[in-house]
Amino acid sequence: MGNGWHGKLLRVNLTEKSCTIEPLNLEWAAAYVGGRGLASKYLMDEVDPAIDALAPGNKLILATGPLTGTYGAANGRYMVVTKSPLTGTIACSNSGGYFPCELKYAGYDLVIIEGRAETPLYLKIHNDTAELADASHLWGKTTDQTEDAIRAEFHGDAKVACIGPAGEKLVHFACIVNDKHRAAGRSGVGAVMGSKNLKAVAVRGTGGVTAADRAAFRDGARETLKMLRQHPVSAEGLPALGTAVLVNIINQSGALPTRNSQCGTFDKAEDISGERLAQTFLKRNKGCMGCVIGCGRVTRLAEPRFSGSGEGPEYETLWSLGAACGVSDLAAIVKANYLCDEYGMDTITMGSTVACAMELYEKGLLSDADTGMPLRFGDGNAMVRLVELTGKGEGFGTRAGLGSYRLAESCGAPELSMTVKKQEFPAYDGRAIQGMGLEYATSNRGACHVRGYLVSPEILGVPEKLDPEAIEGKAAWAKAFQDVTAVVDSAGVCLFTTFAIGIPQVTKLFNAATGHAFTEEQMMEAGDRIYTMERLFNLKAGIDPSQDTLPRRILSEPLPDGPMKGAVSRLPEMLSEYYRVRGWDEGIPSAEKVKALGLS
CATH class of the missing domain: 3.60.9.10 (Aldehyde ferredoxin oxidoreductase, N-terminal domain)
Incomplete structure (x- = not known):
């Protein structure tokens, strides 16, 4: 080895x-x-x-x-x-x-x-x-x-x-x-x-993994373990409630996209919260191999309408199959989550596509003849049924299976799809959290929260508290978080560890494992290299900078409710600065940047 x-x-x-x-x-x-x-x-x-x-x-x-x-x-x-x-x-x-x-x-x-x-x-x-x-x-x-x-x-x-x-x-x-x-x-x-x-x-596999410097690796592992056990997010919040701890936090911040992002708060958020899940269907928490956090949720349903057992739902799923669809029926959300696991579907896109279909239906752009059933916000049974049809590739599920953008486009209303580059938003409204709107727009794989989780500083105050309404400095923060995430992903480390540890600890473990002597600056440069290379792939695939944008609703329809009432995304004011910080000429990596990163 x-x-x-x-x-x-x-x-x-x-x-x-x-x-x-x-x-x-x-x-x-x-x-x-x-x-x-x-x-x-x-x-x-x-x-x-x-x-x-x-x-x-x-x-x-x-x-x-x-x-x-x-x-x-x-x-x-x-x-x-x-x-x-x-x-x-x-x-x-x-x-x-x-x-x-x-x-x-x-x-x-x-x-x-x-x-x-x-x-x-x-x-x-x-x-x-x-x-x-x-x-x-x-x-x-x-x-x-x-x-x-x-x-x-x-x-x-x-x-x-x-x-x-x-x-x-x-x-x-x-x-x-x-x-x-x-x-x-x-x-x-x-x-x-x-x-x-x-x-x-x-x-x-019955082999193992060795470290070039076992003593240094042991010291680095002990340091990270200590930090994880001392940080309130990794030691308390995630083990107790999993990612579902965020439902009430994000709703109270006015950033919980509701009814296909028509609102920023859900009046029944408490009914789908991590706290409510713990009181009802949760059996225990569970971790991945070697994990000390244990954010996974083992749950079981046993009621007249729905039954089954499995893991989850996590925060994004509680939101996408819940608030995004106006559904407060927790049992229906848990059942739909199980179906997504069994059929093998992304819960974020699935729930967001149901939410989009519900708005299309309520606006008269889809009929019962199209959908085979009424699709109204708040109907948990209809949500579960559409998840099942999509997983089986039957009926209206064949159209839903193409995602919300293609569905909305086929109805003549692509603006009702809450997507970037045809991938659906996660559970944070870019009008209420400005940095996340920028991150969605510039993410190389389409709208995403795990390519640069600016919710951490903007809402949770980790590693420091940023004003979610401000735009100053957000471009540099977005680049830094995107580059760090690229390194963490590439190393094989769980992103949730970064609430407690950072590039210094990852660099130390990487060097001890591989025998290299990278500086923290070199590791960050590797993250920049990875992110820029992904951008070059997309450009060759025909994904040009015009797609670094957000839906019209997020850019021009002010939030109608909550503490962020009246806010819209200020993406246009941040985008040029982001390109400058990255060394990209209006979204295209400059020749100098490409050469400096060894990508030419």
Whole structure:
């Protein structure tokens, strides 16, 4: 085993049914850290950015980071990198659980999946042995059914990442679900997997991960563990209520997008809050492998209308299937969340698409003949039904499965889709939190909160309190958070650790693991390199700077309620400054910037 990086990638050609082990480009690994950055570099090098995302020529890359699987706290992430069918941009979706560490323990830094199988297959990896197996008997099964079947026939201790029926049906926001309830959730990576007729990747790894400097790594791991156990967010808020702790906080800030962002507060937020979830359906919390935070929620439904058990919902899901749809029926939200896991769908886009459909219906742009049922804000039963139809690819669900932008566009009202680059907003209103509006607009994968979580300083006051209404300095903050996130993702570390730790700690662990001697400035430069390279991919894919914008509602319709009443996004005042801070000429990286980052 290597230090940090194993120095191996597995290349799987589905057309030829071949699996080959290749040496990793370690120069690229150092320049791009690993994980997200390294996989994006391989994608940029091997795939034409202009390709159809669902064509055989697109590639799907599963990537671990140099810290994935190490004993430093919360180092259990992997990334899925490809071109997105939802947005047309580069996609990188991140997940935790147990599968990421198992893939690292099998000895691989990357798995590059290319081509298209003629019939359904799944990939079996057992350390140095990798082979493709028939998956015809698994096609049509839900994610939990698929995992159970594969473990029974391949290896009882295998960890499985798979698609559900939504990925098979090419739902544009299908995700890849691992460990039954963890998901590489956004941008439609599951649809790409489905387009390749690949049902699952099953891994059994019995190796380990070594550090170049074990003593230094041990010291760094102890430091991060101490910081995580002392910070109120990672030691108290997330373990107690999970991300759902945010429902009341964001609602009280006037930044909870409600009824398809027509409002900024939800009068029934308490009914869908983390506190209410804890009182009703929560059984216990749960962490990913090696995690000391334990933000996951294990829940169970047992009532006349809905039943089932699983994990979640988390904050974004409580919002998207709840406030965004005007739904306060917590049982319906929990059930819809379970269905999204089983069918393999991103809950953010799913809920936002239901919300958009509800507004289209109430405005008379969709009829019962279109939808097959009334779709009104607040109707939890209708919301659950549309989630189910979408997962199955039936009825009106086939239109919903294309996401809210294409749905609204087909009704002649694309402005009612709350998206950037065709990807739906997360659970923060860009009118109430100015920095988040800027981050949405400039995110390389479309609207996203985990590419630069400015909610942390603007609302939570971490690492320092910023005025959410102010725009001064937000461009520099957005760039810094985006670059830090790129490094953290690429290292294989959970983003939630950054409430307590930062680049100094990640740099220390990275150096101890890999044997490099990066400065903190060099690590930040790596984040800039990754972010700028993603931008270059998008430009080659035809995603130009005109798409660095927000929906008309966010730019010109003032919030009608709450403490931020009257606010609109001041994006135009921040965007030029953001480009200047990044060294981009009106959204296009300058030749000098490209050269300085080694991207030319």
